[in-house]
Amino acid sequence: MQADATALAEAIGRGQLTARQAMERSLAAAEKHEALGAICYLDAQQGLASANAFDALPVEQREFRPFGGVPTLAKDLGGPFRGFPVSAGSRSLPRQGGEADSDLAARYRNAGFCLLGITTTPEFGLSLASEPVIGPISRNPLDPSLTSGGSSGGAAAAVAAGIVSIAHATDAGGSIRVPAACCGLVGLKPGRGAMAAGPLFTNHLGGIASELAVCRSVRDVERAFSVLSGSARGPYPPVEQAVAKAGKLKIGLLTELGSDFAVDPVRAEAVADAARVLEDKGHEIVSLAWSDIRAVIEASGRAFRDVIAINLASLAKLPGIDASLWEPMTQAVTEEGGRISGVAVWDLVQAMVYVSRDLHSLFDRFDCLLTPMLACAPRPIGSFPSDNRDTDLHFARMGSFAPLAAIANISGFPAITLPFGVDKAGLPLPVQMIAPMGQEALLLDLAARLEGEQRWSHPFPITGLDR
Numbered sequence: 001m002q003a004d005a006t007a008l009a010e011a012i013g014r015g016q017l018t019a020r021q022a023m024e025r026s027l028a029a030a031e032k033h034e035a036l037g038a039i040c041y042l043d044a045q046q047g048l049a050s051a052n053a054f055d056a057l058p059v060e061q062r063e064f065r066p067f068g069g070v071p072t073l074a075k076d077l078g079g080p081f082r083g084f085p086v087s088a089g090s091r092s093l094p095r096q097g098g099e100a101d102s103d104l105a106a107r108y109r110n111a112g113f114c115l116l117g118i119t120t121t122p123e124f125g126l127s128l129a130s131e132p133v134i135g136p137i138s139r140n141p142l143d144p145s146l147t148s149g150g151s152s153g154g155a156a157a158a159v160a161a162g163i164v165s166i167a168h169a170t171d172a173g174g175s176i177r178v179p180a181a182c183c184g185l186v187g188l189k190p191g192r193g194a195m196a197a198g199p200l201f202t203n204h205l206g207g208i209a210s211e212l213a214v215c216r217s218v219r220d221v222e223r224a225f226s227v228l229s230g231s232a233r234g235p236y237p238p239v240e241q242a243v244a245k246a247g248k249l250k251i252g253l254l255t256e257l258g259s260d261f262a263v264d265p266v267r268a269e270a271v272a273d274a275a276r277v278l279e280d281k282g283h284e285i286v287s288l289a290w291s292d293i294r295a296v297i298e299a300s301g302r303a304f305r306d307v308i309a310i311n312l313a314s315l316a317k318l319p320g321i322d323a324s325l326w327e328p329m330t331q332a333v334t335e336e337g338g339r340i341s342g343v344a345v346w347d348l349v350q351a352m353v354y355v356s357r358d359l360h361s362l363f364d365r366f367d368c369l370l371t372p373m374l375a376c377a378p379r380p381i382g383s384f385p386s387d388n389r390d391t392d393l394h395f396a397r398m399g400s401f402a403p404l405a406a407i408a409n410i411s412g413f414p415a416i417t418l419p420f421g422v423d424k425a426g427l428p429l430p431v432q433m434i435a436p437m438g439q440e441a442l443l444l445d446l447a448a449r450l451e452g453e454q455r456w457s458h459p460f461p462i463t464g465l466d467r
Contacts, residue, residue, distance in 0.1 A: 004217040005165035006048045012069040019069030022464040023051035026071035029163045029463040037136030038157035047116030065112030076121040078170040079107040089123040089132035092325040103196035119154030129384040146378040149179030156183040162460040172209035174405025177417040181430035182378040192412030208409040252366035258290040262402040268430035306408040309337030332389035357409045373417040373430040416443040419456035
């Protein structure tokens with residue numbers, strides 16, 4: 001039996017434990033693992049109240065809640081979730097908001113999730129490590145001297161440690177996939193428009209950000225995507241999801257990134273190993289040259305940096321925001337965004353369209369791409385410092401750590417990561433797959449096949465399934 005959120009929901013459904021008991025155990029685990037810094041805001045009262053409310057539901061109403069009674073956590077970005085005010089990892093937002101649910105948050109509740117707190121993020125998500133100056137520092141449960149990734153690092157740490165079995169996460173530049181890769185989890189960045197963005201339609205960074213979750217298993221991702229996805233009310237048309245293609249697929253394999261980025265040989269070999277498994281299952285593997293994708297990767301990196309900078313410059317002008325309280329790196333990136341002209345913004349919009357076009361042209365040749373997720377093992381705590389103003393160095397560090405992350409955000413295409421092996425230090429060896437728009441089902445099908453090889457096992461049990 002897989003130990004995941006689905007299994008926990010089924011155990012609650014069978015009466016092996018109540019939602020309240022599951023919540024009590026998650027709260028105890030949160031206290032036990034407090035030193036990991038995964039949770040920046042805990043509300044035991046709300047958590048217990050939501051669990052009690054689920055336990056009080058008639059049996060016939062529980063059947064329509066696939067994650068009924070499962071404890072979970074919201075991220076300190078995205079959402080928002082009613083009753084859980086955010087700070088976005090910043091001193092300038094002392095727990096603001098939380099008055100109403102976003103459309104996605106409402107879907108979380110309708111699915112049966114019971115919230116108990118908020119997970120740690122870097123300030124405004126501006127890092128691939130979750131170490132805001134206001135604290136706490138989110139650490140990797142597999143090795144607390146290492147980062148749990150960012151910006152959904154707290155979410156990944158909480159799930160990997162077993163505090164909860166699944167947690168809300170967002171991804172604007174790898175922020176679901178990088179933490180999942182660091183902590184041995186499965187993370188899907190849904191394609192643009194696949195997830196509810198209402199009612200505000202303002203928090204998705206020009207279309208590069210998506211929301212979903214970090215999970216213990218592919219089936220949890222598939223179930224979560226099934227019940228949480230779909231366009232919300234508002235100005236956008238519904239997104240059509242394709243059924244996974246049957247039969248032989250042509251998969252583009254990228255393991256070498258030329259001289260631009262040094263990929264750890266053991267992590268590159270994990271990708272090649274995954275390709276061999278998929279080939280044995282009947283798919284065609286075709287090597288993809290770095291020269292075929294290099295320009296798209298470089299353009300994605302530049303566009304990501306500009307989008308983030310412009311967004312922060314706009315945020316700094318909002319009433320009630322005191323940008324002087326921001327971390328030095330955030331201030332420097334904000335100033336960078338303020339210097340970008342209107343013409344440059346238009347050029348940025350065009351560049352993002354060209355990234356989508358050029359990546360889509362690769363899918364005339366391939367059904368999906370198989371690549372490394374990280375270039376190296378999770379970095380030590382402090383590897384992405386925010387106490388300086390060297391923005392070039394900051395973005396270079398992130399780019400060298402996860403060079404193939406932002407391409408999915410800028411293009412809008414879906415991408416998934418999952419662990420496929422373990423290195424000598426006991427750390428996961430993640431792989432990434434990217435597919436055309438609307439092909440989340442294809443990614444989930446291939447990921448399930450790789451997961452079935454059982455190349456990775458979670459060292460920490462899920463609270464609620466460990467007794």
